[in-house]
Amino acid sequence: MPSQEGLSIRGLAVSYGGANGLRAVEGLDLNVKNGSFHAILGPSGCGKSTLLKALAGLIPALRGAFLKPGDGSVAYVPQGNSCFPWLRARENVAYGLQLRGVGRSERLKRSDALLASLGLSGFARMYPGQLSEGMRQRVAIARAFAVDAPLLLMDEPLSALDFQTKVGVQNELIQLWSERRCTVLYVTHDIDEALALADRISVFSARPGRVIQTIDVPFPRPRDYVRLREQPGYGTVFRDLFESLESR
C-alpha cells in the first residue's frame, strides 16, 4: 500500500522457496523516512536480498505488512549484472519507461539525458557486453532512476567494482538521488560504503534476518569517501557497527 510517510515494515516474515522453505526474514520491523537514503548492513545470507525481493513484489510475504512511499511503485537494481545484454545502453535505461507506456522518442530522450549525467553519452548505443563493469552498473542505476519511482531498492549494486570505480559510481549515485530525493533502501555488507552513502543504517541479525540496531549517520553531506575516514567519530561509529555485526 502507498504511504506519504516513507517505507514502513511491520512484523514481516519471508521464506525463500515457498512457505516450507528457508525462513530468511522473521519479525522484521523497519521505518525508512520519505526521501532518505537508508542502508541495510548485514552478513551474507542474513535475508537482506530477500527483503528487497519481497518489497519489489518478487517473493510473497508470509506474514506482516509493509507500506511503500508515494504511489507504491518501486525500481529495483538486483545483485550482479542485470543489464539486458540484448538491449543497447539507452534501450536498457528506457526499459522501465517502455513498460509504463512512455513513447519511444520521449523515453530515449530521457534515457540519453540520464546517461549523459553519468558520463556515458558516448556509450548510449553500445551493448552491455561492450561496456566495462562500472559502466554496466551505471546503466543499471540509470535504468532504476529513469522511472522516477518513489522507492528505489538496490541490492549490493557496486560490490563487484574495483575501489576507484566504486567511489566514482557512489558519487554519481548520490548526485542522482540528491536531484530526485526518492526513498532508497540500499543493501550492502560494506560498513565504509554504508557510512559514505546513507542517512541511516540498520544492521541485520544472522538468518532469519531482523533489525538489531539502527543508527543515524552523523556526518554531513557532501561526503568524500576517502576523507570521511578522517572525520572525528568515524572510527567510533565504524567500530559500533562492526561490533553489532559481530554480535549477530
Add this chain to the structure above:
Amino acid sequence: MRWTRTIGLGLVLPVGLIVLWQVASYRDWINSLFYPPPWDVMQRTWEQVRDGDLLSDGRITAVRLLWGFVLGAAPGLVVGLAAGISRTVRELTYPLATALYVVPRIAMLPLVLVALGIGDEARVFMVAFSVFFIIFFSALSGVEQVDRSYIDAARAFGAGRIRLAVSVLLPGAAPAVFSGMRVAIGFALIVIVGTEFLAANDGLGARIWTSYQIFDFPTMYSGIIAVTILGVLLAWALLAIEWLMVPWRR
C-alpha cells in the same frame, strides 16, 4: 599479414592430403578404382556441373532439406519456448520429447514411408522430425538459462507474463536457439542424404548411392563434394542470419 597466414595455415593440411591422394592413386599405392585421383574427380565434377545434373540434384536435396528444416524448426521453437515459459507445457511435452529424441532417425524411415508413401512428403518429414527435437530442447534450455537477475529486474518494473516472455525470455534464449540451429542443420543434412540413399531416385544422396552401386566412383566423390559444399553454404547462411538477429553477440 595475419589473415593470409591464417588462411595459408588452414590450407596446408587439406592441400597436402589431396596431393598425397593424387600421388598415391597415380602410383597405385592405393586402388585407383575405389580411390580415383583427385584430378579425375574434379574433371568429373566439372562435367556434371556443366551438364546440369549435379546442380539439379543439389537443388532437389537443398529444397527438401530447407523445407524440412523450416517445418521442424518453427514448431520446435514455439513448443520449446512455451515449455521453457510454462511449467504445464513443459510437463506435458518433456517426457514424450525425451523418449522420441533418442530414437535413431533412420529407424523411423520404414514407418514414415508406410504412413506418407515414397514421396517428398516422407523425405521432408524425416528432416523435420530430426530438427524439431534439437530446436525444442535448445529453446527450452535457452529459456531456463536466462539469468535470474534479468527476470527479477523486468518483473520489478512491472512486466507481466507476456511482456516478460517477449522482452526477456525470447531474446535471452536466442543464442541457445541459434546454437541448436547450427547443430540441427548438420543433422538435417545427414538425415536427408541418408533418406535419399534408401528412398529416392534423385537428389545428392541418391546420386552418391547409385554411383557407388555401379562402381562409378568419380561420380560418387563428386556427389560427396557437392554435399560438403551444400553443408558449408547452409552453415554460412545460418551464421549470417545469426549475425543479423543476435547483434549483441558479435
